[in-house]
Amino acid sequence: MEALLSNVDWPEIGIASWDTLVMVGMSLLFSVLAGLPIGVLLFLTSKRQLLDQPLAYGVLSFVVNVLRSVPFIILLIVMIPFTVMLIGTSLGVAGAIPPLVAGGAPFFARLVETSLREVDRGIIEATQAMGANVRQIIFGALLPEALPGIIAGITVTAITLVSYAAMSGVIGGGGLGDLAIRFGYQRFQTDVMVITVALLVIFVQVLQMAGDRLVLYFSRK
Amino acid sequence: MIVFNQVQKSYQVDGRAIPALHPTDMTIETGEVFGIVGHSGAGKSTLVRLINLLEPPTGGDIVIDGENITRYSAAELRAFRRNVGMIFQHFNLLSSKTVSDNIAFPMKLAGIYSKAEIRDRVQELLDRVGLADHATKYPSQLSGGQKQRVGIARALACRPTILLCDEATSALDPQTTQSVLRLLSEINKELGLTIVLITHEMDVVRRVCDRVAVMDAGRVVEMGAVSDVFLHPKHPTTRDFVFESESIDSQERQEDLQKASGRILRLTFKGESTYQPLLGSVARASGVDFSILSGRIDHIKDTPYGQLTLSLVGGDLESAMTALEAADVHVEVLR
Numbered sequence: 296m297e298a299l300l301s302n303v304d305w306p307e308i309g310i311a312s313w314d315t316l317v318m319v320g321m322s323l324l325f326s327v328l329a330g331l332p333i334g335v336l337l338f339l340t341s342k343r344q345l346l347d348q349p350l351a352y353g354v355l356s357f358v359v360n361v362l363r364s365v366p367f368i369i370l371l372i373v374m375i376p377f378t379v380m381l382i383g384t385s386l387g388v389a390g391a392i393p394p395l396v397a398g399g400a401p402f403f404a405r406l407v408e409t410s411l412r413e414v415d416r417g418i419i420e421a422t423q424a425m426g427a428n429v430r431q432i433i434f435g436a437l438l439p440e441a442l443p444g445i446i447a448g449i450t451v452t453a454i455t456l457v458s459y460a461a462m463s464g465v466i467g468g469g470g471l472g473d474l475a476i477r478f479g480y481q482r483f484q485t486d487v488m489v490i491t492v493a494l495l496v497i498f499v500q501v502l503q504m505a506g507d508r509l510v511l512y513f514s515r516k
Numbered sequence: 517m518i519v520f521n522q523v524q525k526s527y528q529v530d531g532r533a534i535p536a537l538h539p540t541d542m543t544i545e546t547g548e549v550f551g552i553v554g555h556s557g558a559g560k561s562t563l564v565r566l567i568n569l570l571e572p573p574t575g576g577d578i579v580i581d582g583e584n585i586t587r588y589s590a591a592e593l594r595a596f597r598r599n600v601g602m603i604f605q606h607f608n609l610l611s612s613k614t615v616s617d618n619i620a621f622p623m624k625l626a627g628i629y630s631k632a633e634i635r636d637r638v639q640e641l642l643d644r645v646g647l648a649d650h651a652t653k654y655p656s657q658l659s660g661g662q663k664q665r666v667g668i669a670r671a672l673a674c675r676p677t678i679l680l681c682d683e684a685t686s687a688l689d690p691q692t693t694q695s696v697l698r699l700l701s702e703i704n705k706e707l708g709l710t711i712v713l714i715t716h717e718m719d720v721v722r723r724v725c726d727r728v729a730v731m732d733a734g735r736v737v738e739m740g741a742v743s744d745v746f747l748h749p750k751h752p753t754t755r756d757f758v759f760e761s762e763s764i765d766s767q768e769r770q771e772d773l774q775k776a777s778g779r780i781l782r783l784t785f786k787g788e789s790t791y792q793p794l795l796g797s798v799a800r801a802s803g804v805d806f807s808i809l810s811g812r813i814d815h816i817k818d819t820p821y822g823q824l825t826l827s828l829v830g831g832d833l834e835s836a837m838t839a840l841e842a843a844d845v846h847v848e849v850l851r
Contacts, residue, residue, distance in 0.1 A: 421608035424568055425622040425674075426597035428590075435625060439612040515611045515654040 302484040307474065312494055314388050315470035318460040319498075322392050323453050326399030330452070331445075333359065333400065334407025335433060341408075345419070345429055362401040367459050370398055371466050391460060391468035398459050403452040410444025411437055443514045450506025454499050461495060471495055518544040518567060518678070518710070523576035525562050536562040538735045539576060544712060544727075546581075546677075549704050551721035551742070552714040553757055554731030560714040563731065564680050567712060568600045569593055580678075598626050601671030605683035607663040609655040609670070616642070616651045619669045626674055641669040645699065661692035668699060672707075679703075681713035685720055697724050701817075718761035722746055722816050730754045743816050747784050747823060747846070762812060769810070773851065776809055778829035781837070784846040785822040795824075798839045803831030825850065 333355065339345050340352040365373065374394040378385045381393055414437055422436040438445070461472030471491045479488025520542040526533040537559045544550045554560040565571040566578060569585060578585050585596060609618050619638045623629045629637070642648045645665040655663055664684060671679055681700070685693040701724050704711050715721060721728045721742055728745050730738040732753040738745055749755045759766055773780055785794075790813065799806055811824035828836065840847050 415606075415608065417604055417606055417608035418610060420570060421602065421604060422621075422625075424570060424597060424600070424602040424680075425625050426594040427625045428594060431625050435621070436610060440610060442612060513612075515656055 300486045300490070302478065302482075302486050303490055308471075308490060308494070311469070311471045311474040311491070315457070315460055315472070315495075315498070318388050318391050318395060318463070318468070318470055319453060319456045322395030322399055322456050322460070323449070325392070325396040326403050326452055326456065327449060329396065329400040330403030331407055333404035335411065335437075337404060337408040338411040338437075339429070339433075345432065359401040359404055362397060363405070367394075367398050367462055368465065370394055371463055371468075375466070386467045386469075388469045391463040391470070394463065395456055395459050399452055399456050402455060403448060406448030406451060407441075407445055410441045410448055413444055414440045443510045446506060446509045446513060450502060450510075453502050453506070457495060457499055457502070517546050517581060518542075518712070519577075519579040520566075521577040521579065523566060523573050523578055525559075525566060525571060526574050533574075535734050537566070537573075540736055542729065542736060542739070544710060546710050547704075547708045548726040549701070549711045549713065549724050551725035551728040552712065552731060553716065553718060553721050553728060554714075554753075555716060558731040559734040560731050561682065564682055564712060564714045567678070567680055568597050568602060598622065598674045599676050600678045600680060601674070601676040602680040602682065603664065603667040603671050603684045605686045607655070607660075607667045607687075609663060609666055611655055614652050614654055615647060615658070615666050618655065618666055619673055622670060622673045637673060638669075641672060644672075644703075645669045659692075660688050661696060664688065664692075664696050665699065668696075668703070672703065676709070678710045678712065681711065681715075683715060684713060686715065686717070693720070694723075700724055718746070718757040722761065722814075724817060726817065730757065743786060743819065743821065746816055747786070747821065764810075772809055773825075776807070776827035778827045779833060779849065780809070780825065780827050780851040782848040782850055783822075783824045783826065783840060784848075785824075786844070786846075787819055787821075789844045790820040790822045792843065794840070794843055794845065795826075798836050798843075799831075801839065802833070802836035804828050804833060804836045805830050 337352065337355055337359070340348040340355065342349065342352075362370070371394045374397055375385045378390055378393045382389050384390045418436055418440060419432060422432050427435060460468070460470055461475065464470060464472030464474070464476045467473065471494055475488055475491040478484045479491060520540050522539045522541060523537065524535070524539045525537040526535040540563075552560045552563055562571055566573055567580075569578075569588075573586060585593070588596060610621065613621065616638050619641055620634050623634045623637065639648075642651055645668055647662060647665055647669070650658065650662065655666065658666065667684075684700075685696050688696060697720060700711060700713070703709055713720070713725070725742050727740060728742050729736045730745065730751060730753055732751070737751040738749070738754045745754060746758060749758045795806065798804070806826045806828050809825040809827055811822065813820070813822040815821070837847055
C-alpha cells in the first residue's frame with residue numbers, strides 16, 4: 296500500500312483540495328450573483344415577456360453567447376491581462392477566479408432564463424391582475440416559482456466550475472487540477488493522478504446529491 | 517357599472533391587424549352576474565381581459581363606475597386592479613406558497629395592510645370558502661375544486677367590487693362545478709359583487725347568470741336576460757349553445773317532429789305557471805288530445821321553467837292556445 300502510493304504527499308493533497316473548494320465556492324458565488332440578474336433580464340426582455348425589448352435582448356444574448364462559445368481553456372488565456380489588472384496576478388487561487396466567473400456566469404444566466412420560462416404564464420398573468428409591478432412579479436412570483444429550477448442550475452454550474460477549476464491548473468491556477476498536471480502528468484506520477492481524479496469524482500457526487508436534496512426540498516409540485 | 521364604448525381589440529400578426537374583438541358596446545350593471553358565452557376563439561377571453569386591462573384595447577373607451585380606465589397611468593392601473601378580482605380555468609395559484617400565503621399574496625402586494633389585518637382577513641376567507649383545515653397545505657396537495665376555492669378566496673382578499681371568472685369551472689367535474697357555482701352565487705348576493713364570467717357551457721350561464729352575451733367570431737351576436745336568451749334564442753350560435761346544453765341533436769329532433777301528427781307547439785312555462793296542472797285542464801276544456809314529443813323542466817338561476825314540445829290533434833285548437841296564453845304560457849307554433 297505504501298509503495299503503491301509512494302508519490303502521494305498527503306498534506307499537499309489536502310491544500311490542493313482546499314484550494315479547489317475555495318476556487319469553486321468563490322467563483323460559484325460570483326457566477327450566481329452576476330448570472331442571476333443577467334438571466335432574469337434575458338427572460339424579461341425576450342419576446343412576449345414582461346419587458347419585451349428585442350434590442351436589449353439581442354445585445355445581452357450576443358454577449359452571453361460569445362462568452363459561452365469560447366472554449367474555457369482559451370478563455371483562461373485571453374483573460375490573463377484582465378485578471379492581472381483586476382487583482383494583480385493571474386496565478387494561484389485568486390488568479391483563477393475571474394476567468395471561472397467569466398465562464399460560469401453566462402452559463403448560469405442561460406439556466407436561469409430557461410427555468411424562468413418554465414414558470415406558468417398564467418401565474419404571471421394572475422400576479423399582474425392583482426396589481427403587481429414588475430419588481431413584485433419578479434421577486435414575489437417568478438423567482439419563488441422558479442426556485443427549484445434555479446437550484447438545479449446552481450448545481451450544474453458548480454459541477455461545471457469543478458472541471459473548469461481543474462483546467463485552470465494549466466495556467467498555474469492551483470488546486471487539484473494543478474496537482475494532477477504538475478505531478479500526475481509532467482512527472483508521470485500515476486498514483487497522484489488517480490487520487491486527484493478520485494477526489495474530484497467524490498466532490499462532484501457530493502455536490503450533485505446536495506443539489507438534488509435541495510431541489511426536492513423546495514419543490515412543491 | 518362597466519360600460520364598453522365601441523371597444524375593439526386587434527393583434528398585429530406579421531404586420532397585419534387580426535381583429536379579436538370588433539367594436540362593441542356593452543353595459544354590465546353593478547351587482548349582476550353577467551355571462552359571456554362563446555366557442556373557443558370567439559373573443560370572450562379577450563373581452564374579459566379588457567375589463568382589467570390585461571389586454572389594452574386598440575380602440576374605444578372602457579368606463580367603470582364613471583372612470584375611463586383606458587386613460588389610467590401605470591400606477592393608477594395597478595391600484596385599480598386591486599379592485600378587480602380574477603379567477604382562472606387553471607387556478608394559477610403559486611405552487612411555492614401555502615394556501616394561506618396564496619390568499620395573503622394580493623394583500624401583501626398592495627402594501628397597505630398590516631400583518632394583523634392580513635392574518636385576520638385570510639382566516640375569514642378560509643372560513644368563507646370552507647378551507648380552514650387546509651391553510652398550511654400547498655396547492656399540489658389539493659383537489660381541483662379546493663384549488664378553485666383558494667383562487668376565489670385570493671381574488672376576494674382585497675375586497676374587490678368586480679370579480680372576473682375566466683372559464684372558472686371548465687377544468688372541474690360536474691359536481692365540483694356545481695359547488696363552485698353555488699359559492700359564486702352566494703358571494704354575489706352577500707357582497708353585492710359584480711361578477712363577469714366567461715364560459716363555453718350554457719349550463720353555467722343558466723345556473724348563475726342574470727344576463728348573458730353570446731359571442732361569435734369577435735362579435736357579440738346576442739345579449740339579454742338569461743331567460744330570454746336561453747328559452748327563445750335568436751342567433752344560430754345561441755341556438756347551438758342551448759341545444760348543446762340540453763344534449764339535443766337538432767337533426768334527430770327534426771326527424772322526431774316529422775313522425776308526429778297534428779299541430780306541433782312549443783310551450784314555455786316560467787315561474788309559477790311551471791307548477792300549475794295546466795295541460796290537463798286545457799285539454800279537457802278544449803277537447804284537444806296531446807302527446808309530449810320532448811321537454812325539460814329545470815331552473816334558470818332561481819326561477820323554475822318548463823319547455824315542452826307537444827303535438828295536438830282534434831278539439832278546438834284555437835281555444836286551447838288562447839287558454840294557455842291566458843295562463844302566461846309562451847306558445848310557439850312549430851308546424
